[in-house]
Amino acid sequence: MPESSILWQNEAKTVVLLDLPRSIEEAQYLSDNQMLPGHEPPDTTTPFRRLICSPAPEQPFVTPEPKSSDYAQPAISPAAQIAELMTMASVKSALDEISTSYQGPWCLPRLTSKPPAPVESKQIATQPEETAAPPKNTSTPTEPNPPPKATEDHSIIPTNQVDTPDSPFTPPNSHPLTGPFPPLSQTFSLILLDPPWPNRSAKRKRSSPAAYKPLPSLSSTHSLLSSFQITNLLSPDGLVAVWVTNSPRFTTLLLNDIFPYNWGIELVAEWTWVKVTSRGEPIVSLGSQWRKPYERLLIARKKGACAGAGGVKNKVIVSVPDIHSRKPNLKRVFEEVLPRGYTALEMFARNLTAGWWGWGDEVVKFQGGEYWAHEEVVEGEEVVGPEGNLQGNREEKTAGSARLEEDIAGNLSQIVQPG
Numbered sequence: 001m002p003e004s005s006i007l008w009q010n011e012a013k014t015v016v017l018l019d020l021p022r023s024i025e026e027a028q029y030l031s032d033n034q035m036l037p038g039h040e041p042p043d044t045t046t047p048f049r050r051l052i053c054s055p056a057p058e059q060p061f062v063t064p065e066p067k068s069s070d071y072a073q074p075a076i077s078p079a080a081q082i083a084e085l086m087t088m089a090s091v092k093s094a095l096d097e098i099s100t101s102y103q104g105p106w107c108l109p110r111l112t113s114k115p116p117a118p119v120e121s122k123q124i125a126t127q128p129e130e131t132a133a134p135p136k137n138t139s140t141p142t143e144p145n146p147p148p149k150a151t152e153d154h155s156i157i158p159t160n161q162v163d164t165p166d167s168p169f170t171p172p173n174s175h176p177l178t179g180p181f182p183p184l185s186q187t188f189s190l191i192l193l194d195p196p197w198p199n200r201s202a203k204r205k206r207s208s209p210a211a212y213k214p215l216p217s218l219s220s221t222h223s224l225l226s227s228f229q230i231t232n233l234l235s236p237d238g239l240v241a242v243w244v245t246n247s248p249r250f251t252t253l254l255l256n257d258i259f260p261y262n263w264g265i266e267l268v269a270e271w272t273w274v275k276v277t278s279r280g281e282p283i284v285s286l287g288s289q290w291r292k293p294y295e296r297l298l299i300a301r302k303k304g305a306c307a308g309a310g311g312v313k314n315k316v317i318v319s320v321p322d323i324h325s326r327k328p329n330l331k332r333v334f335e336e337v338l339p340r341g342y343t344a345l346e347m348f349a350r351n352l353t354a355g356w357w358g359w360g361d362e363v364v365k366f367q368g369g370e371y372w373a374h375e376e377v378v379e380g381e382e383v384v385g386p387e388g389n390l391q392g393n394r395e396e397k398t399a400g401s402a403r404l405e406e407d408i409a410g411n412l413s414q415i416v417q418p419g
Contacts, residue, residue, distance in 0.1 A: 002375075004022070005019045005025075005328075007106075007108070013315070014316065015097050015098065015315070016333060017102060018319045019319065019320075020319040020320060020321065021051045023328045024366075027331045028049060028169075028354055029048075031331070031332070033340055034173075034335075035340070047374050048375040049169075049375065050372065051111070052370070052371050052372065053323070054322055056110055060282065063285075063291050077248065080251075087294065091293075094316035095276070095282075098280065105278070106276060106279065106320055107278055115373055173355045174357075175356075175358070176352055177360075177363065184345075188233055188238055189235050189339060190238060190338060190342060191238065191347065192241045192242075192330075193347045194327065194346075194347070194348045195221065198221060199245065218250075235343075237302075239300070239338070240299070241330075243327065251296075263300075266303050268299055269311075269315070270296055270298055270314050271314070271315040272297075273328065274294045274319075276320055278320055283321060295327075326366070344357070345358075350362045351363075351364070352364065
């Protein structure tokens with residue numbers, strides 16, 4: 001197995017530097033944590049696959065800001081403002097800790113285009129190159145019990161099909177589901193959700209291959225989330241993790257409504273995913289009014305459930321982003337707080353994870369062969385590495401930290417005091 005996706009973490013495991021593409025690559029294979037005692041260890045003979053990525057950004061993105069100094073930000077509560085400032089402070093602290101404690105690259109080299117397949121003869125080399133067809137999606141759900149088999153209806157390789165570098169593939173023991181969410185008889189140690197929150201920016205990007213269809217309104221989001229019987233799907237000590245954008249109204253919807261009244265769970269931790277350049281600077285300024293360089297993952301469990309050894313701690317996860325809407329796969333991070341032999345379900349999934357159930361309209365979107373290359377095909381090919389992100393950039397990291405302090409100080413002066 002190639003280098004780990006966790007490039008560095010502190011002793012408390014509250015700050016993690018994670019390579020995003022490698023986290024997805026690792027998640028295509030079973031880990032020891034997914035095996036119960038006495039069971040066969042995971043198969044390590046399967047050829048490792050490399051993910052096709054976008055180049056690692058070297059500079060922060062230029063984001064439009066209000067042209068007028070009279071621009072009024074949307075009204076948010078003092079509590080929401082304080083929460084935002086606390087998140088910004090934790091982000092700054094995490095980046096400072098990585099800069100002072102870690103001397104390596106902020107991301108691993110990336111494969112940014114699909115290498116040509118090895119040719120066996122001149123005759124084959126003269127044939128026109130074929131492009132793998134994009135995966136299909138259907139509206140017919142698979143059977144939940146027994147675990148669904150990979151079928152053409154779900155654009156996944158049948159189990160008896162030869163695995164070639166261009167073919168879509170199903171990670172071992174993964175169970176894709178599409179169409180209306182089906183009734184499931186089993187419970188899960190982890191339920192991970194990435195809802196398509198209402199987002200005007202995402203609507204404008206629908207022309208992008210990676211774009212997704214957001215929900216039209218807050219009320220439609222409430223209706224959809226409240227329809228899921230999460231309480232029945234969650235094991236007694238299980239975790240629910242929900243990705244949420246930085247709009248305070250979505251956090252309020254979850255914490256004050258969906259969590260306590262529909263799902264019977266309570267917040268236990270918050271993980272912040274921070275997007276940085278290959279030099280370790282936030283991808284956009286923390287002080288940006290229209291965009292933030294982080295997203296949050298709210299983690300909850302059933303009320304009164306056992307917290308386990310040490311419980312789940314707040315965490316800052318730092319990584320260099322990839323294509324639009326592609327999040328890191330946190331399978332390896334979650335396995336540090338899940339029991340051995342755990343079960344997991346990802347809802348609104350866009351790719352599969354070994355050993356997990358996955359549901360969504362685009363559950364196999366990024367499993368297509370055009371997004372992957374076999375490691376033996378990649379070997380010897382040029383890959384794009386994060387230039388200028390090694391030890392010579394301590395000065396740039398220091399300058400970045402100074403800008404973070406200015407951002408936080410500027411926002412502190414704008415906080416609305418309760419009347």
